[in-house]
Amino acid sequence: MSDPRRTSSKRVTLEEVARVAGVSRATASRVVNGVATVDATIRAAVQNAIDATGYVPNLAARSLVTRRADAIGLVLPEESRLAGDPFFETVIRGVMSVIGPSGVHLVLMTMDTNTRDQVVSDLRRGRLDGVILIHTDRDDPLPRQLIEANHPVVMSSRPLHPLPVTYVDVDQTAGGALAAQHLMSLRRNRIVTIAGPQHTSAGQDRHTGFLDAVADPDLPWTEGDFTRESGETSMVHLLRAHPGLDAVFAASDLMAQGAMTVLRATGRRVPQDVAVVGFDDSSAALACDPPLTTVRQPVADMAAEMARLLLARVADPDAPPTRVVFEPTLVVRGSA
Known part of the structure; x- marks a missing residue:
């Protein structure tokens, strides 16, 4: 043959x-x-x-037939948030695994004062067929602008305000509960938590799930922003206020990594003195010493699903919104 x-x-x-x-x-x-x-x-x-x-x-011929740009936008948070965060690298790989074989181009955009106007303009002028929005906060007007204009859009998390929008998320509340249940199973009773930003659904839902499972409304906590630096700052504050703490749930692996750096610097052993659980199961979890016990969200699979859903919406902009929610799992390693 x-x-x-x-x-x-x-x-x-x-x-x-x-x-x-x-x-x-x-x-x-x-x-x-x-x-x-x-x-x-x-x-x-x-x-x-x-x-x-x-x-x-033949992309040029296909564009004439379909009246499409064969390009989608991936709108990421401000550039300062991207450096050193493996979450966003995994998102990009997951999206590319779907759109690469289809011949659609990916346009990366970071959120700043001009991005919102640029996204709306590119969609209106046909330079983009649709967009994926990563981590928009509670007061961001962009999702509603795009929905009202009937532009194809997929969000990476549950919108805090009710919107008729397609989104992909993990069950953040269940993930927070998994972390709490694990720490309580270890007989830790002086638990603190470093929550994610409360102007995002991920930050709110992980925190709510954790507190509900612990059933302690007075549990000490601070608010970080998912970065390693905020984990360090929060851990310093919590140790000063609660020096006898014996467990920490940090709502991202990077915050957990920062917390573990401070614990080590102050002579606390992990997990003997303080157990630590993170959230994401990113490469940062394996970079911790000891390796981090964490709640896994399948980021690459979620990003691929976002891309598939966006391509479907480009093909049929009038289709009803779709919501896909993945289940989290606990990955037990050496930190708890």
């Missing part, structure tokens, strides 16, 4: 891809155009045929 890959300079056609995949041209076209409703087995067969034949989509 001859190799189906072309050896000449002649452009491979979509018909040839369909023949190699054993599907109709229409089905092959749906896969190439990123239609999310195609069966996963068929999508894989078409993608294998694309790889085998060396097919390259």
Whole structure:
């Protein structure tokens, strides 16, 4: 049998891809155009045929037919939040795993004073087909602006204000409860927590889930911003106010890493003197000494789902909003 890959300079056609995949041209076209409703087995067969034949989509011709830019925006928090945070690197990889094979371009944008106007303008002028919003806060007007203009948008977390929007999240409340239940199972009874920012749904829900499971409304806590530096600052404050504490739940791995640095500097052993649990199961968890016990959210899978849902909304902007919520799991390591 001859190799189906072309050896000449002649452009491979979509018909040839369909023949190699054993599907109709229409089905092959749906896969190439990123239609999310195609069966996963068929999508894989078409993608294998694309790889085998060396097919390259004619993006210019496709844009004329579809009236699309074949580009989506990924709007990340302000640039100062991105440095050293593995969460956002994983999000980008997860999104690219879906849109890369479809030939859609990814435009990275960081939130600043001009970003909101730029996003709205790019969507209105057809330079972007849709956007994924990562970690918008309670008072951000951008989600509502996009929804009211019927632009395709997917959010990375539950909106704090009720909005008819598609979003992907982990059960943050259940994750906070998992952390609390684990620390209580270790017989820790002088527990403190470093909560995430309370102007975000992730910060609120992780905190609520933890407090409800502990059932102690007077539990000492401080508010961080998911960064390592805020974990350090919060841990210093909590140790001064509660020097006898024996357990810490930090609502992100980076905050837990910062807390462990302070604990070590003040002579506390982890986990013998103070047990520590984080949230995310990012690469920061493995960089801790000892490795961090943490609540895992499947960030790469969640990001891939965001991309699939956005492509589906681009194909059908009038489809009703979809909400996908993943389940968290506890990953036990050496810190608790």
